Amino acid sequence: MSLSLENVTLGYDGTVVASGLDFVVPEGEFTAVIGPNGCGKSTLLKALARVLRPSAGRVLLDGDDLRSLRPPAVARRVASLPQHPIAPESLRVRDLVARGRHPYHSLWRQWLPGDAAIVDAAMVATGITDLADRLLTDLSGGQRQRVWIAMVLAQQTNYVLLDEPTSFLDLAHQVELLHLCQDMRADGRTVLTVLHDINQAARYASHLVVLDRGTVVASGEPAEVLTTELLADVFGVDGVIGTDPESRTPMVTVRARVHPGGLVRP
Numbered sequence: 001m002s003l004s005l006e007n008v009t010l011g012y013d014g015t016v017v018a019s020g021l022d023f024v025v026p027e028g029e030f031t032a033v034i035g036p037n038g039c040g041k042s043t044l045l046k047a048l049a050r051v052l053r054p055s056a057g058r059v060l061l062d063g064d065d066l067r068s069l070r071p072p073a074v075a076r077r078v079a080s081l082p083q084h085p086i087a088p089e090s091l092r093v094r095d096l097v098a099r100g101r102h103p104y105h106s107l108w109r110q111w112l113p114g115d116a117a118i119v120d121a122a123m124v125a126t127g128i129t130d131l132a133d134r135l136l137t138d139l140s141g142g143q144r145q146r147v148w149i150a151m152v153l154a155q156q157t158n159y160v161l162l163d164e165p166t167s168f169l170d171l172a173h174q175v176e177l178l179h180l181c182q183d184m185r186a187d188g189r190t191v192l193t194v195l196h197d198i199n200q201a202a203r204y205a206s207h208l209v210v211l212d213r214g215t216v217v218a219s220g221e222p223a224e225v226l227t228t229e230l231l232a233d234v235f236g237v238d239g240v241i242g243t244d245p246e247s248r249t250p251m252v253t254v255r256a257r258v259h260p261g262g263l264v265r266p
């Protein structure tokens, strides 16, 4: 199994965000994509999810150009949750989670044996069983986010792409979501998420990819990737890298913002 970008140019209305980009999604890992605002993290995920068409180059899924595959064939292998998913009006929670099963249906077979159990399990895993009959529009931001994640789980794909999945979630649900990503990896799935919290990324993800101005500038295990130079060059901060006392993973403390003219206290 493989999902990759080959010499890809990505952008919007003639504005190039990334060009000549080669990238292979690290197979079997829980990868966190990190980088400053506007560096192209969401754009990268959109290309991998077949949402954004590259203006040059190819996105390859198991060797096939993503554009040559029908959307349900892609959706059986790649599930993605955008940064701002749009919920259809007057849809109930269980119905949205059940949409995760749509790629497996055809005109003749709309609901398969086993679908109900998969949908139930996804709702249990995300703690939304008691919300099943609620209207999506009546939920809080964090509750809604968990419903979308349940839909992605119900899709049962090898690749799971999540754009800032912890936004809107309180601390307990953030940790739960990050454990869920680790569990998906333990189940043999490949998870790629955009995360803004570097310490959460370093603690929970097995692999980090650092993006800067549309280019992958570092990739590897958190302890290899996170350096004081990287914090200064990519994130514009003067940081100290210590060790998380609990997980023994790298822990970043920011001392000041770095400006071209020198340090500025936060």
Ligand SMILES: Nc1ncnc2c1ncn2[C@@H]1O[C@H](COP(=O)(O)OP(=O)(O)OP(=O)(O)O)[C@@H](O)[C@H]1O
Pocket: 012, 013, 017, 035, 036, 037, 038, 039, 040, 041, 042, 043, 044
């Ligand atoms: N739909 C769009 N139309 C035009 N430009 C866009 C669109 N989406 C993103 N961009 C631009 O593309 C660049 C990369 O955006 P992208 O959303 O990929 O960044 P990001 O790294 O995910 O940022 P953030 O951390 O702020 O979410 C930015 O300059 C942004 O303004």
